[in-house]
Amino acid sequence: NLAIVSEYARKINIPVVSPVRLMNNSALVNNPLLFMANASLEVAQEAIAKEASDYYLNNFIFIHADTARNDPDVIRFRQKIISELSSRIPRSEIRFRELTFYSRSAFNSDSVKRLENALSASSENLIIIASEDDPVVSESLQEIHSLSKKYPVRIFGYPSMRGIENLDPKFIFELGVLVFSPFWIDYSEEDVMRFTTEFRKKFLTEPSEMSYAWIGYDLTYYFLSGLAMHGRDFLLYPWMHNPDLLQTEFDFRRKGTVDGFENYKLYRVRYTKDYEVILETGEPGYQ
Known part of the structure; x- marks a missing residue:
C-alpha cells in the first residue's frame, strides 16, 4: 500500500511520511519525497x-x-x-x-x-x-x-x-x-510528563511505550515545524532541523539524490x- 500511495504522491510532488517500520527500504528508490520515520530491518x-x-x-x-x-x-x-x-x-x-x-x-x-x-x-x-x-x-x-x-x-x-x-x-x-x-522515552523529561498528563486528561489512560501516540506527535511536530522554519528546503535537507522530541530523534539519510529518506536513528x-x-x-x- 505504501508503494502505491507514495508512487501516486511522487507524480504530483506530495511528500509522504511512513511511521511504520518496513522489512526493507526498497520503496525509497526513485522516490525523493518519501520519508521512512522508522528504521528498516536492514x-x-x-x-x-x-x-x-x-x-x-x-x-x-x-x-x-x-x-x-x-x-x-x-x-x-x-x-x-x-x-x-x-x-x-x-x-x-x-x-x-x-x-x-x-x-x-x-x-x-x-x-x-x-x-x-x-x-x-x-x-x-x-x-x-x-x-x-x-x-x-x-x-x-x-x-x-x-x-x-x-x-x-x-x-x-x-x-x-x-x-x-x-x-x-x-x-x-x-x-x-x-x-x-x-525509540527511547525518558519519563523524567518535562515535555514527556506534560504529554502524558494531557493524554491522560483526554483518554483517561497513559500511552503505552509502543503506542503510535508518541511517534505521531513527534512526526507532526518535526515536519510542521521544519516546514515552517525552513520551507521546502527542509524536504531536501531534513538534517538541518533537530528539535527536541518525545520518543526519538530523526537522522534522515538517503542513498542517492533521487531516493527517499530513511531514519537511521537507533538506541x-x-x-x-x-x-x-x-x-x-x-x-x-x-x-
Missing part, C-alpha cells in the same frame, strides 16, 4: 553487525528460522556480520556457528542440546537472534537462559524484541539482552539483571 542489521565486530574474539551463534536457507534477510545479515568480523581478524579465525531454529515440539530436550553443542565454555558466547517471530525469540531466550549458568553469554536482538507480549520478562532481564531500538537499550531498562551511551555503529 538498518538494524547494520548496527548489530557493527556492534558485534567489537567482540571479534567471542564465539558467535547465529540463530534464525530460515529452514529452507533462502531467506534474503537472513543471508544478507549473515554476510554483514562475517564482513564486519573479517575487517577485525582473519576469516579463518572467526568462530561462527549457525543454528536453525526448530520448535521444542519437534526436538523436545534435543533442542537445548543443539544449542549447548554450539556454545563455548572457555570464551564468551555472543548470540544473535536473527528473527522477529515471537515463538523463535521466546523459545530461544528460554533455552539460552537454561544454559546461562554454565556458559557465559551475551545476546543481541532486533528492535521488535521490545514489543513481544508473550515474552517472559525474566529471560530478557536476567540475560542482559541488548536491543537496538528506534542501544539494555535490559539488566536488576530488572531495569537502561539507555547505553554511545551510538550504534552504523555510521
